[in-house]
Amino acid sequence: xxxxxxxxxxxxxxxxxxxxxxxxxxxxxxxxxxxxxxxxxxxxxxxxxxxxxxxxxxxxxxxxxxxxxxxxxxxxxxxxxxxxxxxxxxxxxxxxxxxxxxxxxxxxxxxxxxxxxxxxxxxxxxxxxxxxxxxxxxxxxxxxxxxxxxxxxxxxxxxxxxxxxxxxxxxxxxxxxxxxxxxxxxxxxxxxxxxxxxxxxxxxxxxxxxxxxxxxxxxxxxxxxxxxxxxxxxxxxxxxxxxxxxxxxxxxxxxxxx
Amino acid sequence: xxxxxxxxxxxxxxxxxxxxxxxxxxxxxxxxxxxxxxxxxxxxxxxxxxxxxxxxxxxxxxxxxxxxxxxxxxxxxxxxxxxxxxxxxxxxxxxxxxxxxxxxxxxxxxxxxxxxxxxxxxxxxxxxxxxxxxxxxxxxxxxxxxxxxxxxxxxxxxxxxxxxxxxxxxxxxxxxxxxxxxxxxxxxxxxxxxxxxxxxxxxxxxxxxxxxxxxxxxxxxxxxxxxxxxxxxxxxxxxxxxxxxxxxxxxxxxxxxxxxxxxxxxxxxxxxxxxxxxx
Numbered sequence: 001x002x003x004x005x006x007x008x009x010x011x012x013x014x015x016x017x018x019x020x021x022x023x024x025x026x027x028x029x030x031x032x033x034x035x036x037x038x039x040x041x042x043x044x045x046x047x048x049x050x051x052x053x054x055x056x057x058x059x060x061x062x063x064x065x066x067x068x069x070x071x072x073x074x075x076x077x078x079x080x081x082x083x084x085x086x087x088x089x090x091x092x093x094x095x096x097x098x099x100x101x102x103x104x105x106x107x108x109x110x111x112x113x114x115x116x117x118x119x120x121x122x123x124x125x126x127x128x129x130x131x132x133x134x135x136x137x138x139x140x141x142x143x144x145x146x147x148x149x150x151x152x153x154x155x156x157x158x159x160x161x162x163x164x165x166x167x168x169x170x171x172x173x174x175x176x177x178x179x180x181x182x183x184x185x186x187x188x189x190x191x192x193x194x195x196x197x198x199x200x201x202x203x204x205x206x207x208x209x210x211x212x213x214x215x216x217x218x219x220x221x222x223x224x225x226x227x228x229x230x231x232x233x234x235x236x237x238x239x240x241x242x243x244x245x246x247x248x249x250x251x252x253x254x255x256x257x258x
Numbered sequence: 259x260x261x262x263x264x265x266x267x268x269x270x271x272x273x274x275x276x277x278x279x280x281x282x283x284x285x286x287x288x289x290x291x292x293x294x295x296x297x298x299x300x301x302x303x304x305x306x307x308x309x310x311x312x313x314x315x316x317x318x319x320x321x322x323x324x325x326x327x328x329x330x331x332x333x334x335x336x337x338x339x340x341x342x343x344x345x346x347x348x349x350x351x352x353x354x355x356x357x358x359x360x361x362x363x364x365x366x367x368x369x370x371x372x373x374x375x376x377x378x379x380x381x382x383x384x385x386x387x388x389x390x391x392x393x394x395x396x397x398x399x400x401x402x403x404x405x406x407x408x409x410x411x412x413x414x415x416x417x418x419x420x421x422x423x424x425x426x427x428x429x430x431x432x433x434x435x436x437x438x439x440x441x442x443x444x445x446x447x448x449x450x451x452x453x454x455x456x457x458x459x460x461x462x463x464x465x466x467x468x469x470x471x472x473x474x475x476x477x478x479x480x481x482x483x484x485x486x487x488x489x490x491x492x493x494x495x496x497x498x499x500x501x502x503x504x505x506x507x508x509x510x511x512x513x514x515x516x517x518x519x520x521x522x523x524x525x526x527x528x529x530x531x532x533x534x535x536x537x
Contacts, residue, residue, distance in 0.1 A: 217347075
């Protein structure tokens with residue numbers, strides 16, 4: 001980055017460090033912090049939206065909604081979140097491409113699933129194979145964001161529905177006594193009062209969300225963990241051995257299907 | 259190929275027995291169920307052993323954190339803070355890289371009747387390395403739970419113990435420890451469930467799956483890669499984990515009943531499964 005870095009012979013003391021920490025790889029490492037922060041700042045409101053929808057659905061008087069809502073909130077307790085982080089991006093990707101295929105290439109009669117392949121017409125590919133690099137990156141980021149929103153939405157939903165049941169019944173009954181309709185009670189009393197009970201849980205969730213960001217690495221995003229691994233991966237005998245290993249036994253960290 | 263054949267070929271594939279090659283083409287539903295189930299052996303292994311060892315270590319840590327002497331207090335607090343404060347994902351990465359750079363040594367361990375050579379190389383393998391990470395992690399989380407319970411032990415109980423002339427270890431073993439367990443049990447059940455879920459991270463971090471002997475999620479993602487269809491293997495994993503979660507709840511519920519036996523019905527603490535804790 002600095003002009004004196006061009007000639008390593010002239011470097012002394014801390015000048016060496018200043019060159020080292022401004023290499024292209026290190027710069028990508030610093031940028032990846034922004035990527036992660038961008039993701040959590042977008043994932044938090046998305047998770048709130050998912051969670052809110054889930055919590056409301058779980059209290060719905062319509063049976064189907066109630067079942068869906070309760071299922072959504074309960075499933076996260078029984079199934080590891082990694083499963084969702086692996087499943088959702090691929091599933092969403094295929095769902096989007098499937099829909100685009102149906103709409104854009106309605107003349108193609110061949111089935112989409114041919115044996116072990118998922119074949120959609122070129123126009124339905126997401127992103128298009130002609131799209132530039134950043135579009136691909138952006139699409140990967142978007143899928144990761146949706147996965148985070150979905151999983152943390154379930155967590156948030158649990159907190160919110162717990163908060164809704166914690167609101168004292170007497171307050172709701174007071175609303176009823178004033179002649180409020182159920183909808184008014186929900187909007188004017190329940191929604192306002194539940195925050196007091198929800199906030200501690202939500203602040204806890206925020207911490208958990210920050211701690212979960214290394215999982216982005218699993219989703220093929222070049223995040224902090226990715227660059228830390230790149231920077232930390234010294235080439236020693238052991239690492240060559242490990243690289244061999246990776247090729248021989250095809251251990252793949254899940255990567256994006258594009 | 260019928261399902262019985264698959265069952266005998268792949269039931270213990272995750273341990274290295276049976277058919278060596280994983281199914282490649284024409285993957286059947288049966289193969290997915292059997293192989294993913296076979297991978298569950300590893301999840302159960304990690305969870306069971308980490309929980310077992312962690313139970314004792316976390317009690318020690320909780321006592322350390324509760325102790326007045328800073329010699330015990332500070333290390334316990336630091337340990338708990340580090341393992342609860344950092345993501346498990348990073349702990350796996352870090353531990354693996356650390357174990358890899360350790361010198362390759364062998365120690366002879368004399369057990370009296372036989373001598374086994376303990377090798378530091380084992381640490382880079384998931385069965386030991388990842389187990390140690392999970393053990394430390396669950397110890398820290400459980401220690402915090404036990405510490406909270408230890409502080410919640412009613413002063414009346416302790417005073418009654420004193421009045422009966424119980425002191426030292428006897429007081430701890432008969433009064434404080436059982437009460438601590440009873441108070442902590444619902445949260446500890448939660449911890450056990452989420453430790454179970456955390457085992458699914460093992461083969462997605464540093465630890466390589468040697469000769470494709472992996473856990474349930476490893477095989478599920480293998481199938482998702484091969485068939486390009488995530489809609490079958492992942493729900494299967496989900497199903498297996500839900501089953502295991504129900505079994506954990508059942509077993510811990512029985513222990514909870516035993517711990518609460520002496521109380522009147524309205525004093526008993528119900529097992530309530532609360533949510534999450536990503537590590």
